[in-house]
Amino acid sequence: MDGGKYSLFVIKIGGNIINSPQALQSFLKDFAAVPGHKILIHGGGKIATKIGDQLGVSSQYVNGRRITDDDTIDIVTMVYGGLVNKKIVAQLQALNCNAIGLTGADANIIPATKRPVKLINGAPVDFGWVGDIDNEKLIINNLKLIMDAGFTPVFAPLTHDGEGHILNTNADTIASVLAVGLSQFYNVRLIYCFEKKGVLEDVTDDHSVIRNINKEKYRQLLDENKLFEGILPKIDNAFAAIDAGVNEVLIGDAEDLIRNTTNSTEGTLITC
Amino acid sequence: MDGGKYSLFVIKIGGNIINSPQALQSFLKDFAAVPGHKILIHGGGKIATKIGDQLGVSSQYVNGRRITDDDTIDIVTMVYGGLVNKKIVAQLQALNCNAIGLTGADANIIPATKRPVKLINGAPVDFGWVGDIDNEKLIINNLKLIMDAGFTPVFAPLTHDGEGHILNTNADTIASVLAVGLSQFYNVRLIYCFEKKGVLEDVTDDHSVIRNINKEKYRQLLDENKLFEGILPKIDNAFAAIDAGVNEVLIGDAEDLIRNTTNSTEGTLITC
Secondary structure, eight states: OOTTSEEEEEEEEOHHHHTOHHHHHHHHHHHHHSOSEEEEEEOOTTHHHHHHHHTTOOOEEETTEEEBOHHHHHHHHHIIIIIIHHHHHHHHHHTTOOEEEEOTTGGGOOBEEEOOOEEETTEEEOOBSBEEEOGGGOOHHHHHHHHHTTOEEEEOSEEEOSSSOEEEOOHHHHHHHHHHHHTTTEEEEEEEEESSSSOBSSTTOTTOBOOEEOHHHHHHHHHTTOSOGGGHHHHHHHHHHHHTTOSEEEEEEGGGHHHHTSSSOSSEEEOO | OOTTSEEEEEEEEOHHHHTOHHHHHHHHHHHHHSOSEEEEEEOOTTHHHHHHHHTTOOOEEETTEEEBOHHHHHHHHHIIIIIIHHHHHHHHHHTTOOEEEEOSSGGGOOBEEEOOOEEETTEEEOOBSBEEEOGGGOOHHHHHHHHHTTOEEEEOSEEEOSSSOEEEOOHHHHHHHHHHHHTTTEEEEEEEEESSSSOBSSTTOTTOBOOEEOHHHHHHHHHTTOSOGGGHHHHHHHHHHHHTTOSEEEEEEGGGHHHHTSSSOSSEEEOO
16 A cells, blocks of 8 residues: 555446435435545436336347347437436435536546457357446546546446547446556455445355455465355455456445444455 | 636537437537546436436326426436446547546535425426526536646536535526536636527528627617527526626537637627
8 A cells, every 4th residue: 555645436336226215315425424535436326227127128138148229329428328327426415525527438537449340159259338448548636636626427328439428438437448447556354345244154144244355365265165156256356356456445335434434344355 | 818827618408419410420529529527517408308208107297397207317327327427438549539437426526405395377387307506506616626637627517515416407597507616716608509500590591690799789679679589588597697707608500610609600609
């Protein structure tokens, strides 16, 4: 840890919070109370699907992969970039947190590339308006300028292709990319809010949270076959972020946010 | 004019541009080419009504006034704050204009007050989630910080009440309020893009644009009963903005934007 840097919390919330106005309000109250530098990245939740259904635009899947066609990118731009993002901003303002709602297109912070057609199980899949981020192209200085002005960024999971199109981009990825980019200026704890209290040693026991995972412990857990398979990509991504400069990644419950932004964490703290 | 200040163009576009992808693309190309400091304020156009209709939310009117009920504020937040705003931002980025999409809630720039129930023709009218701006409460320094960072603000016609709610606010008013607020830092020309080339001396003749109107000329035109009644509120608002610090107001055609950001204007230039 570089003691000369300020601390920064990069916090990602997903559908389980966005879908419940009560859970969201409670989370935002805690988020506003987190001292110092912080960024929020939100997913979209079910509302885009619901509004899509009402508009007669149903989610298209090819080989089990969701496709972002012309109608769908309009819907997620409206719902993620407008409805969800601006409501969060207005609620944070009411809590005296000077939020500014952003997509990766705003201030050109996250240029991305439209995902090329890929062969999956031998068949070509066009994912449509989905953006993959090239970390090298991130313009983190533009985000730093906004933070230095005293604002708290709130990101919708959208980027752009530099050719005039908004792209749908995974919120976990945006959180990770921003955390890595900002690690040159801050000591970063990247927090993924999750449905569980943390990574569980026994998936049937919500109290079996593994408090700390480093690379050695991770190898040991893998050897012992103790981890639920679904959590492995999250842990792999966490180590990738740490290898790229992030100090710590925490996987925990949104309800524990206040504790999880102190040294007395409740969730699973992943360090090198 | 204070020669020590930089020039700033505050430019408002309405439905006639937003409703046509071709007109919008052409306008944005010109906007991106305007040198120096500039701000764009856009209205919503017909798309909010269209999407509202598709979602089964029809515009409600009471005594001829449009009401912004719970469903309607969600729709305009999605459409103005998300779809229209972020598409404009992505298109400007493609034109090398470093745009940042904002509502009045973002960075707390435009706090507003929910319009109180008013008696109209003796009957109480609740306009719903409509925001009136109190110029005194504008936090123009937060907008200045964003501009000083090198970004070009693009405003959707939305504000907030400081209690967690987004409010629907007239785009002409937002343009005027921002132009007035920024006039302490810049020499401001406020440009209203319009369906006509400018204010017409003869409404049946599109070529009869009045090139300059000052207060004396305005009195003379009023005395001669030469002006179309619908234009009077626009001119009154223009003089109010000028009295409050804006240098010039220009009413003109979006197609003439390039000329209208030089000294060789095509539209109607209103000065004190």
